[in-house]
Amino acid sequence: MAQYWDSSLDNYYDRPATPQPESSGGDPMDVDDGKPTQSEMVTMYTGRRTGAGHEMxxxxxxxxxxxxxxxxxxxxxxxxxxxxxxxxxxxxxxxxxxxxxxxxxxxxxxxxxxxxxxxxxxxxxxxxxxxxxxxxxxxxxxxxxxxxxxxxxxxxxxxxxxxxxxxxxxxxVKPGEGKWWATRPRWGGAPNDGIEGDANNSDEQPATAAESGKQDAGGSGSRKRSKHGHAAGPGSRRSGNGRRLSNSERWKQVQPGPSVWDxxxxxxxxxxxxxxxxxxxxxxxxxxxxxxxxxxxxxxxxxxxxxxxxxxxxxxxxxxxxxxxxxxxxxxxxxxxxxxxxxxxxxxxxxxxxxxxxxxxxxx
Structure with missing residues (x-):
């Protein structure tokens, strides 16, 4: 913290942007008249801090x-x-x-x-x-x-x-516990394929088994973890056998919301x-x-x-x-x-x- 906020050793001074060349001591090839040239001055800092406080x-x-x-x-x-x-x-x-x-x-x-x-x-x-x-x-x-x-x-x-x-x-009492929308099946229990049914009715071509396998392999390794140690994204929940749930299986789950108690x-x-x-x-x-x-x-x-x-x-x-x-x-x-x-x-x-x-x- 002191490297960003401790200003007790702050020291600011000005110096030329480019250092002056040393005198050649009477070189016959030196055609300079010997007068110092005006150079741009810059402000320099010496002290303990390595950055501003808002950068910490x-x-x-x-x-x-x-x-x-x-x-x-x-x-x-x-x-x-x-x-x-x-x-x-x-x-x-x-x-x-x-x-x-x-x-x-x-x-x-x-x-x-x-x-x-x-x-x-x-x-x-x-x-x-x-x-x-x-x-x-x-x-x-x-x-x-x-x-x-x-x-x-x-x-x-x-x-x-x-x-x-x-x-x-x-x-x-978890959010939605005991409520009808967290206990009863969707659509009054009528058969509904959910996301898979919508995909079948669309013009998009379903992915092949090889492509889906590559996506699963790439997604499982690239998923990041949040600050609190939980896997980010909706695919963090897993079924009892350790298999990753598909989007359709997650959509069909009817249960209360996640717990907010530690x-x-x-x-x-x-x-x-x-x-x-x-x-x-x-x-x-x-x-x-x-x-x-x-x-x-x-x-x-x-x-x-x-x-x-x-x-x-x-x-x-x-x-x-x-x-x-x-x-x-x-x-x-x-x-x-x-x-x-x-x-x-x-x-x-x-x-x-x-x-x-x-x-x-x-x-x-």
Missing amino acids: PEDIREETIRSFTEMAAWPFGCQASMPTLPPRLTVRTLLFPIRQSFGAARSPKDRQLARKGVMEGPLFTGQCRPETTFRGADEKPGSGVSEVCDLYREVGAMLLAAQERAREGMTE KRMTYMQIGKIQDSPFDDIYMVSSINHHLAILHLRVHRRYLDMLTTGESEWPAGTDSTGQGWDELRLRRTRWYDVLDGGERVEAFQGVWRIFHYLMRRREGS
Whole structure:
């Protein structure tokens, strides 16, 4: 990160674009009058940086902040790892993609579960963003469109963490599970060849067995894998015998949508105040070479209404006067990761989050 953002050793100077030729010392063949010629000057740089800040790859910031958080996680028996599934915020029947760089979770006491990579939590989440411009020249601080969008990204990531923590003791209901369009055959059960039938009725000539074999051989080796380790494209699902499903077979499948729950995560509200409808959500947010710690207090009824549109939790307020339909967001100042004093102060804040969430409850 310092190779793109550390400007403490920056040094700019001007020099001629082409160096001046050395004097020949009275060469009789030299017809130059000896006067220096005017050459174009260029600005040169010496320092630590190898590129501008906006040119830094995203994974450098993500790995830096994740490693910074993991230094405080290990003493508490926790880990900071990247999500294994694409993070998506559930808003009734919609799934919104969310930027989530990493999440902090607790390792289980059972060694067998720990070896399988099962975690408990999440405790809090982390989000790193590559944006470097947040307002235009004619926009006032706090009123820029990019600033508001950046705030929405942070709130969305914290609401996703709140939804995951609220899954404690619940059973997943996949999208479309129990619905008629995910259980009954298409066209009322009437015979329909689907894609193959449409191909037979078209003027296109079907591919021969040799050509289809070449396509399958080329496609299986050239399929790329996504960031989260899953094969990209609709051909990632396979049948029970390991054979790749054809387009017609995939089209004929009638089943609920894919799961949005992480199979290797035991969802728990670790650190939540018992008998309280509010949950405290924390997040480590990072832009440029700075980080800040955010705190969001959200009511369980708010999460239920956001997720399913209905809730059994009664509407009410707490001692601070916050209603169930309110979101209160607080943040620290932005700490400079390249400054030693501010880096220590930010680390103390992350340590206190782990210390608070991992505190011993009464009766446990």
